[in-house]
Amino acid sequence: MNGLRRAKRWMGDHLVLGLGLLVLVYTFVPIAVVVLMSFNDSSRSRNVYKFQEFTTEHWFHPGSWAPGMADSVWLSIRIALFATAVATLLGTLAAFALVRHRFAGRSSANLIIFLPMASPEIVMGSSLLALFVSAGFGGQLGFWTILIAHIMFCLSFVIVTVKARLSGLDANLEQAAMDLYATEAQTFWRVTFPLVLPGIVGAALLSFSLSFDDFIITNLNAGQSVTFPMFVWGANQRGVPMEVNVIGTAMFLISIAIVLVAETTRRRQAKALAR
Known part of the structure; x- marks a missing residue:
């Protein structure tokens, strides 16, 4: 009986930890497959997701990439960087206005902010396409229309993220x-801004990921331009190139590096303040 009780107690104490580990494994298995396939030499088989032989050809010889892939990656990076910069700037200003000021229509503005997040992407993409066509840009769809569309849907995520950070600040500081x-001015730059900065950085990283990854809204407003998600979708009809896994792995490693640097900096600052 004592052994059974100990076993039940141990399971109760470690149940949450075990479920958390299972969720992490479930989440990271697809990422592990992508990382593994980035080193796969599939030239001798049409089954691109059957590991044939280890190779670093895809990593160190970009000239061997599928035609048009490098251009699509560069286009997605440029759009994501510009969309992130504009959305983060405007979203941060809007978040400060919504949290720190009282004005007519404030409640309505808070409601409207959630609409792009709650609306299906196909609805938002088709609405933006109708807007561009009615404004006379139907024959000029491309970089600028994609950029405007990405800023539109990234803006809501930035505002919500920065608002959450601002709402949690201690006004006594x-x-x-x-x-x-x-x-x-001194209070803002030396107290408020450093405290809000983690939220701003988090919003910027989220915006970059959403912009780089978007397909539905981009596909409706891209015209002849081809971003990386659109390239992957088109290539999938013939067989996904292994270089796609290289890009996915690189983005994952860069994200991990940014998180590690941010966490290391935060801990150093906490130790400095504790001293």
């Missing part, structure tokens, strides 16, 4: 700075 004769 700013009041303490003002009591110590800091001006409003």
